[in-house]
Amino acid sequence: MHVAGVDVGSTATKAIVMDGNRRVVGKACGSTGASVVGAANRMFQEALKEAGLEEWEIEFVVGTGYGRYKVPFGHAQVTEISCHARGANFLFPHTRTLVDIGGQDTKAIAVGERGDIRDFCMNDKCAAGTGRFLEACATVLGLTLDEIGDVSMRSSKPLRITNVCTVFVESEIVSHLAKGERIEDILRGVHNAIAGRSVALLRRVGIEPEVTFTGGVSRNLGMVASLKERLQCEINVSPMSQYMGALGAALFAIERAENIPPGERKIEAAVAEARGGEEPGAHGGH
Amino acid sequence: MALAQSQQFKHQGAGRDLQKDLLGKYYTDLSTANERGQPVAYLFVPGNVVELLRVFDFAVVYPEINALQCGIKKVAGPNILKAEDFGYSSDVCGYVKNDIGLFLSDRQSPFGKLPKPDLLVCNYSGCNTFIKWFEALAEFTGAEMFLLDIPYLREDEVRAEDRDYIVRQLEELAAVCSRISGKPFDREKLRRVVELSAQAEDSWSQILHMARLRPAPFDAYFEAVFFMAPMNVLRGTEDCVRYNEAVLREMLERVEHRIGPVPEEKVRVVFEGPPPWPHFRAFWELFKKWGVASVASTYAKVGGIFEYGFRHDPHHPLESIADYAMSCYTNLHWGLRRDLIQRYVKDFGADALVIHSVKSCRSFSVGQADLREVFSHELGVPTLMVESDLADPRYFQEAQLRNRVDAFFESLEHQRLTKGA
Numbered sequence: 285m286h287v288a289g290v291d292v293g294s295t296a297t298k299a300i301v302m303d304g305n306r307r308v309v310g311k312a313c314g315s316t317g318a319s320v321v322g323a324a325n326r327m328f329q330e331a332l333k334e335a336g337l338e339e340w341e342i343e344f345v346v347g348t349g350y351g352r353y354k355v356p357f358g359h360a361q362v363t364e365i366s367c368h369a370r371g372a373n374f375l376f377p378h379t380r381t382l383v384d385i386g387g388q389d390t391k392a393i394a395v396g397e398r399g400d401i402r403d404f405c406m407n408d409k410c411a412a413g414t415g416r417f418l419e420a421c422a423t424v425l426g427l428t429l430d431e432i433g434d435v436s437m438r439s440s441k442p443l444r445i446t447n448v449c450t451v452f453v454e455s456e457i458v459s460h461l462a463k464g465e466r467i468e469d470i471l472r473g474v475h476n477a478i479a480g481r482s483v484a485l486l487r488r489v490g491i492e493p494e495v496t497f498t499g500g501v502s503r504n505l506g507m508v509a510s511l512k513e514r515l516q517c518e519i520n521v522s523p524m525s526q527y528m529g530a531l532g533a534a535l536f537a538i539e540r541a542e543n544i545p546p547g548e549r550k551i552e553a554a555v556a557e558a559r560g561g562e563e564p565g566a567h568g569g570h
Numbered sequence: 571m572a573l574a575q576s577q578q579f580k581h582q583g584a585g586r587d588l589q590k591d592l593l594g595k596y597y598t599d600l601s602t603a604n605e606r607g608q609p610v611a612y613l614f615v616p617g618n619v620v621e622l623l624r625v626f627d628f629a630v631v632y633p634e635i636n637a638l639q640c641g642i643k644k645v646a647g648p649n650i651l652k653a654e655d656f657g658y659s660s661d662v663c664g665y666v667k668n669d670i671g672l673f674l675s676d677r678q679s680p681f682g683k684l685p686k687p688d689l690l691v692c693n694y695s696g697c698n699t700f701i702k703w704f705e706a707l708a709e710f711t712g713a714e715m716f717l718l719d720i721p722y723l724r725e726d727e728v729r730a731e732d733r734d735y736i737v738r739q740l741e742e743l744a745a746v747c748s749r750i751s752g753k754p755f756d757r758e759k760l761r762r763v764v765e766l767s768a769q770a771e772d773s774w775s776q777i778l779h780m781a782r783l784r785p786a787p788f789d790a791y792f793e794a795v796f797f798m799a800p801m802n803v804l805r806g807t808e809d810c811v812r813y814n815e816a817v818l819r820e821m822l823e824r825v826e827h828r829i830g831p832v833p834e835e836k837v838r839v840v841f842e843g844p845p846p847w848p849h850f851r852a853f854w855e856l857f858k859k860w861g862v863a864s865v866a867s868t869y870a871k872v873g874g875i876f877e878y879g880f881r882h883d884p885h886h887p888l889e890s891i892a893d894y895a896m897s898c899y900t901n902l903h904w905g906l907r908r909d910l911i912q913r914y915v916k917d918f919g920a921d922a923l924v925i926h927s928v929k930s931c932r933s934f935s936v937g938q939a940d941l942r943e944v945f946s947h948e949l950g951v952p953t954l955m956v957e958s959d960l961a962d963p964r965y966f967q968e969a970q971l972r973n974r975v976d977a978f979f980e981s982l983e984h985q986r987l988t989k990g991a
Binding site: 403 | 939943946947952957969970973974976977978980981984985
């Protein structure tokens with residue numbers, strides 16, 4: 285059996301293809317752009333290609349993220365809040381607190397032993413302290429989003445960034461540059477400012493170890509360092525962190541697929557048809 | 571509602587139809603009040619003293635009701651922009667800006683022309699914006715403003731000295747009303763008006779208590795805020811008594827047939843905070859999808875809390891008006907708000923608390939983060955807090971709200987499933 289999870293985020297779309305043993309056999313990530321449906325299709329196809337599978341071989345697809353209702357091949361929709369919690373529980377079973385920093389959202393989630401949500405809080409209608417905030421800062425400094433974390437790690441004298449507005453922070457950075465401040469010190473300040481906002485959000489749900497950090501921004505090592513410093517504890521991060529929503533969606537898809545009565549499984553019907561009415565279950569799988 | 575067409579039901583839709591007639595007549599009467607020489611008073615809803623004004627035959631305008639009607643009819647947005655063009659900040663209360671917008675449009679509303687006030691009775695001081703609001707209207711119109719100072723309620727009971735303090739102010743207000751209307755203060759008439767209020771309160775309280783049933787026959791937030799309109803606009807009249815009795819019959823019929831606001835009641839919630847009027851339907855849909863039935867709400871108590879015994883008292887009319895003014899929901903100390911919500915959760919068998927916080931209202935929204943904290947972490951009541959605005963359509967972000975609502979009910983469903991297992 286194979287299933288998929290597709291996470292259509294505000295900035296990036298991620299897809300995961302998983303087998304019945306909960307192994308990731310294909311994954312893909314790309315920018316969402318203007319067409320939500322197009323991005324969902326593209327990433328799903330890429331993940332399928334990596335897995336060496338055809339679309340009809342996928343038993344169940346769960347869509348998540350802002351575009352979850354626009355995943356045309358999705359059989360069910362689950363919010364990314366539930367999916368991140370489920371994904372984090374899968375990779376780091378002792379996760380009790382989850383911080384997810386994505387393109388436009390920061391989420392603090394208190395996670396139960398089974399990956400259930402005990403409580404959650406999200407940033408208000410403002411992108412301060414999210415991936416967009418970092419992107420705005422990177423653009424002003426003429427760097428890419430992937431570079432700024434490493435540059436910030438070289439800082440010896442972090443500056444204090446006081447602005448909480450994604451737009452106005454640009455002028456604050458420009459004024460620091462005008463004063464001759466070093467780029468790495470400005471960037472360290474930017475990362476610390478985001479960490480401060482995220483920790484304030486985490487306090488609202490209660491911080492209990494272990495803490496897991498997910499979402500696109502978790503790839504940024506400078507952000508991981510700032511969060512660790514602010515929280516004064518270790519943080520779980522995985523190379524799969526950006527895929528956490530899609531991973532959780534795939535795990536939900538497995539559960540749903542397992543609950544489908546044997547005679548009604550899509551793949552069995554398809555296989556039976558392809559083999560001229562042979563008994564289902566003969567399919568070897570991948 | 572399809573129910574109304576069914577032969578099986580005699581009373582479904584009666585509340586809606588009668589309310590349409592009564593409010594239609596109310597606004598038509600308002601539009602001609604100035605020409606007819608009827609004195610006009612503006613009044614706020616929370617803990618209002620309308621009974622006293624009825625004695626002097628004032629036509630009563632409630633700017634908050636106008637604002638929410640403008641919200642529903644999608645003209646609050648343009649009104650707010652007019653006020654902002656005029657210089658009001660984006661942080662100012664959406665209701666205030668809607669009203670300023672109406673005044674800048676020569677008081678033309680979708681429900682007719684609103685009359686010019688002769689008297690502005692600022693009857694509630696718990697919201698300091700109200701004072702500034704009526705000061706602005708006094709500036710616009712030159713009308714007299716009367717400030718009733720209502721002490722904040724910090725204990726379970728109203729103190730005798732606070733009651734006396736308000737009664738003395740009501741006597742002063744009566745003198746002002748008498749001067750403006752040219753009518754004497756008829757205390758016997760006040761008793762009759764207060765008696766009508768008490769009658770309407772009896773049936774309204776019976777209706778509210780019916781949400782204890784499973785399934786709840788009506789949504790005590792999304793429907794109650796509709797059904798409560800005559801209690802806020804027409805309290806102290808025969809029409810209000812008649813209306814509540816019609817709604818009561820409608821609800822009794824729903825109970826008899828075990829029908830409710832959602833096809834299958836899955837989650838019972840207590841609601842805190844006013845609804846986003848410009849997106850009322852869309853907001854309700856977010857909850858309906860999860861089989862959510864509201865069984866009690868605090869917003870429906872801004873115009874008075876009647877389930878736990880309070881009634882206007884014809885034997886002590888002014889004293890009971892004073893008690894009413896002090897004990898409306900918005901005038902309660904945070905601890906009393908918490909206690910009331912806790913009581914609702916217990917008495918009405920709720921599974922969760924939902925807080926809709928209003929961006930442009932700090933005086934009502936303050937303390938809601940603490941409510942969330944206390945209910946979800948100390949009292950073990952799962953609590954969802956979402957934010958938009960009661961009048962300003964710009965603050966309603968459907969995708970973001972849906973995400974929070976879906977995640978919350980998903981997690982409740984999951985907890986239920988795992989508990990069951």
